[in-house]
Amino acid sequence: MSPLETLGFALGTSFASGLNLYATVAAVGLFERFGIVQLPDQLHVLAHPLVLGLALALFVIEFVADKIPYVDSVWDAVHTFIRPPAAAFLSYSAFAGGVPEEWKIGAALLAGSVALTSHGAKATTRTAANVSPEPVSNWTLSFAEDSIAIFLSWLASTHPLITAAVVVVLVVLAVLLIWHLFRFFRQVLGRLAGRPAGPEAATTQ
DSSP states (O other): OOHHHHHHHHHHHHHHHHHHHHHHHHHHHHHHHTTSSOOOGGGGGGGSHHHHHHHHHHHHHHHHHTTSTTHHHHHHHHHTTTHHHHHHHHHHHHSOTTSOHHHHHHHHHHHHHHHHHHHHHHHHHHHHHTTSSOSHHHHHHHHHHHHHHHHHHHHHHHOHHHHHHHHHHHHHHHHHHHHHHHHHHHHHHHHHHHSOOHHHHHHHO
16 A cells, blocks of 8 residues: 555545444455455454454444443444544554655544544534433444444555545544534523423422
């Protein structure tokens, strides 16, 4: 990959990592292992059985936790400190040794920011979905997130330049989603704060 293609790969896998880090690592490693894609030399380690086994085991745990209301939000809260740093590390590792250090660090910061954005969109959407008492929305969102993460991992590995353009659009959509959900939460909290308590409400009527 050229440096520009490597950047596209890094951005695609970073957005995917923000949704599901373990699915992304496992998918990329399996794609490399079965010859579906050709990763940068520095990332061939993702196809190592030990890395693959660990990624798949953690993916199974997340697959279950992600389907349970409120457990998914706790899981997302913990992974706020895991997904963006991991995406930044993968991005830094993707560039060859000939790339200047400042460019590698800049790409890592950009990748971490992209992962944080997609993670933020996922976490806020899940929090909103947990307001609903039925579990179907959680399952639907979880399957959709996993599918997007795996698809983006493949796209980033095979068409990195196209992926870079796709990620720009996805980041804009994620920011808009976070903004609208933040306004929704603020309105809900405002209504709860302004609602009088039971005895007080009876007195005012």
